[in-house]
Amino acid sequence: RQMNVAVVGATGAVGTMIIEKLIERKFPVNKLKLLASKRSAGSTITIGNETYTVEETTDQAFENIDIAFFSAGGSITERFSQAAIDAGALVIDNTSAFRMTEGVPLVVPEVNPEKIREHKGLIANPNCSTIQMVAALKGVKDQFGLNRLIVSTYQAVSGAGADAIHELEQQSKNFANRAENEANILPSGGDKKHYPIAYNVLPQIDVFGDDGYTLEELKMMNETQKIFDDYEMEVAATCVRLPVVTGHSESVYIELDRDDVTVAELQEAIQSVPGVVLEDDPATQTYPMPLFAEGKDEVFVGRVRKDRDKKNGFHLWIVSDNLVKGAALNSVQIAETYLSQIEE
Numbered sequence: 001r002q003m004n005v006a007v008v009g010a011t012g013a014v015g016t017m018i019i020e021k022l023i024e025r026k027f028p029v030n031k032l033k034l035l036a037s038k039r040s041a042g043s044t045i046t047i048g049n050e051t052y053t054v055e056e057t058t059d060q061a062f063e064n065i066d067i068a069f070f071s072a073g074g075s076i077t078e079r080f081s082q083a084a085i086d087a088g089a090l091v092i093d094n095t096s097a098f099r100m101t102e103g104v105p106l107v108v109p110e111v112n113p114e115k116i117r118e119h120k121g122l123i124a125n126p127n128c129s130t131i132q133m134v135a136a137l138k139g140v141k142d143q144f145g146l147n148r149l150i151v152s153t154y155q156a157v158s159g160a161g162a163d164a165i166h167e168l169e170q171q172s173k174n175f176a177n178r179a180e181n182e183a184n185i186l187p188s189g190g191d192k193k194h195y196p197i198a199y200n201v202l203p204q205i206d207v208f209g210d211d212g213y214t215l216e217e218l219k220m221m222n223e224t225q226k227i228f229d230d231y232e233m234e235v236a237a238t239c240v241r242l243p244v245v246t247g248h249s250e251s252v253y254i255e256l257d258r259d260d261v262t263v264a265e266l267q268e269a270i271q272s273v274p275g276v277v278l279e280d281d282p283a284t285q286t287y288p289m290p291l292f293a294e295g296k297d298e299v300f301v302g303r304v305r306k307d308r309d310k311k312n313g314f315h316l317w318i319v320s321d322n323l324v325k326g327a328a329l330n331s332v333q334i335a336e337t338y339l340s341q342i343e344e
């Protein structure tokens with residue numbers, strides 16, 4: 001079964017990766033339509049020996065489209081997703097616009113593929129930091145129960161889009177002239193003040209929401225409960241941006257329902273999930289790092305340790321490419337799982 005596929009935000013950091021993954025994974029694409037803003041309409045993107053012309057995103061652009069990937073910001077999803085659904089397309093949305101909307105499946109295929117069947121036209125792709133964390137903890141939760149989770153993230157700038165990558169590069173080049181180091185985007189394009197990211201650490205991702213948490217932190221906490229379908233689970237997040245181009249890292253503390261689990265058993269449960277790879281050997285200084293996760297599909301886990309005070313507590317370190325499993329790959333895997341379900 002061949003699909004007509006549209007990518008909204010095709011010129012962006014995630015959109016480009018979605019196109020790459022569709023080709024690399026041989027997704028059954030019949031027609032590929034690349035959509036972006038009016039600014040890029042008419043520009044061309046060459047993939048292999050095919051050249052595609054980018055078109056403006058309009059209500060009419062979705063005629064005959066079967067699957068529409070959206071990755072152009074929440075406001076574009078809010079503006080155009082209904083037109084795509086009305087045209088008969090399944091929308092797979094990488095933005096946060098509808099993730100917490102009741103009845104909208106929020107899916108990581110390794111964790112809750114069955115939710116795809118409940119869609120009413122739109123399936124949401126979770127936040128990048130959430131995806132790698134729930135994938136890494138799926139086996140642990142199933143085997144030992146997980147009642148508490150505290151995460152601190154170390155996130156790359158590519159999560160904030162192509163312009164943020166450019167900002168880090170510019171600032172790094174200009175670092176000798178610190179005073180002239182202009183910041184226009186980070187920590188959040190939508191907030192009033194901007195701070196340099198080069199040679200710095202920003203404890204703010206997205207704007208502030210309730211109770212002193214940022215929206216990124218609220219996304220991680222709420223989405224984790226929704227994906228695991230466990231609203232009793234205690235989740236707390238601190239989200240931090242680093243001058244890393246691609247690859248999010250996370251320091252995670254968990255408390256299990258059981259207090260007799262060994263490190264070896266926990267490691268076994270972690271790597272029982274497809275796409276999750278254990279890189280954990282202090283003797284050889286083996287642990288995951290973002291530089292080495294870049295461009296890879298897998299979620300890498302290391303530094304697994306027992307807490308010294310809590311019998312059911314463990315610490316671990318999770319790294320994955322935020323543009324790949326954190327965004328584009330997970331979206332394409334949702335489409336693949338959807339196809340295999342409708343073909344059953």
Ligand code: A2P
Nearest residue numbers: 009010011012013036037039040057072161162
């Ligand atoms: P464009 O290149 O035409 O601005 P990133 O996340 O890397 O910043 O990319 C954002 C993506 O969203 C780009 O592909 C961008 O296209 C697209 N986009 C921005 N504004 C609009 C809009 N008004 N309509 C459709 N796509 C948009």
